[in-house]
Amino acid sequence: MPIDLIFNVVIAGVLTGLVYGLMALGLSVIFGVVRVVNFAHGEMMTIAMYATVVLFAAWKLDPFLAIFPAALAFFVFGYFLQSTLINPFITRPEHSQFMLLVAVAIIMVNGLLMIFGPTARNVQVDYQLESWELGKILFDKARVYAALTAMATSAALFAFFKFSRPGKAIRACADNHLGAKVVGLNVKHLYALTFGIGSACVAVAGCLMVLLVDVTPVLGPAYTLLAFVIVIVGGLGSMGGALLGGVLIGVSEAVAGLFITPSAKSMVSFALLILVLLFRPQGLLGRKS
């Protein structure tokens, strides 16, 4: 097998993996703070992808510009989802929370099926077909732009949690729920804010992903699983871990598709997940609880 082919595949894997990472970042942030596993995460991702397709079809809005309305709408949606539906479930057992979000996921994926049907949709922009050449190695323009946007969004998120007042308050909630209440933080509002932020991450990731793959409703559950795999590998609740996990899974999928067969690519991801769970259950970059 020619070495430059392998290089090309790995690079495409890294770039796609960064978008995966951003998607998983949303899940990780939500779990890290609210301690609820969002089983509707991939379904939210596909909704964002369809939103991008619709905006593009209606107004020729470039997916990179669709990011702004999509992120805003998802932030509001996530805020209300948490404050109305999920907040009352915070103290309920895990299986109860799981059922709630599975119900939400079922409604989402089938709602999309009702509206758009099972056929695949996509967006077509000029730069999807263009690429830069560096020797024998090709960089798809769309993939590079998407990866850069994913990194910029992640960086903004890091900065938000590190420096801003609400970001610090959210971290305080995550570290010590009771303590946060004692010092007068409005925990329910901060939870809703966190879910809103996590949802906005997914929205951005969805806008980017639609440049790389065609969207169908059944992608939802697949992305939910993918996001789980990534955050567990990277470390649930760790932001850097989500990005690292995304890149690892992106590369392993791409390489497995090349060496084994594309349909078996997620088998490698699940094997990786099982290994990580067994030997480093807190994830590669996670802290031991």
Next chain:
Amino acid sequence: MSAPASPLFADRRAIGLLLALLALLLALPALVNSYILSVAILILYFAYTGQAWNVMMGFCGQLSLGHSLYVGVGAYTVAALFVHYQISPWVGVWLAVVICTLMGLVIGFLAFRFGIGGTYFALLTIAFAEFTRIGFDHFDWVGSSGGFFLKVESHGTLDLLNLRGSPTMFYYLALAMCAAAFVFCAWLLKSRAGYYWQAIRENEEAAQALGINTFRWKMLAVGISSAMTSLAGVFFAFYYNNLFPEQIFNISRSIEIILGPIIGGIGTLFGPILGAAVLTILADGITELVAAMGLEIPGVKQVFYGVVLLLVVMFLPHGIWPTLARKLGLGQGSGK
């Protein structure tokens, strides 16, 4: 009845109700048409799988989201033995049980030895089920992703030895499995293991402090649950006659298995049965309703289903059975 922990068989009303239900179920095939019989089979199937899952989650508190693994492996094992070597399912089932129990024990061993619990354990079970699904997608000996098929006999045959026969035969088979599972679980709940499991479910650290070897008892729960679930796979293979990895190992199959007990009442004996009945009839009712309203777009049915599910989870957090049992003046049959 003195202790609230053993209300089920001490409660005469419960026994009377149970016998009446059993009599009705025994007579059912003579009373209804083939459509209702097929719905009844589905209910019994989900009641059985729910009961099996309940041993692990409802009794012992270990959340598995990958039970489709045991259904699938059980189904493929007997089907492959039957198709390739003409081995009767009554023989093949033992191998299926052994393989599935071993898989359950391996997953349990890996998880519990390394201290994985709660959400992480649930995700680990999903990972194993998905891993196996993709594996079977490329397993040519059993047809890979193209599916694996059993020869369908004409409806007149009744070959109990090879499980070839009419829906009525499968109905009684499912009923027998359900009844056996019910009695077995009732016995388990009141056995030493049942009490240890409930202690682990309520507070694992406290259970450990009392000297319970939590690792061993959790392993027992996983082993029993996976063995029971593999039998559901055997039933599935011979009732449906076709197996596709994409369908049988899918995570939504695992979710279907656990919806019944959660909706019905987790940790109770009647919960899985009631939940299976409610959900199956609900799904069918929605199909009819959607058809009557002329809204037959793909997805409509599941959206209704999701909304109802959402409402039940929101407003009946402990499931239907505990609420209903209180109204009927029955014990909960849960050990709670």
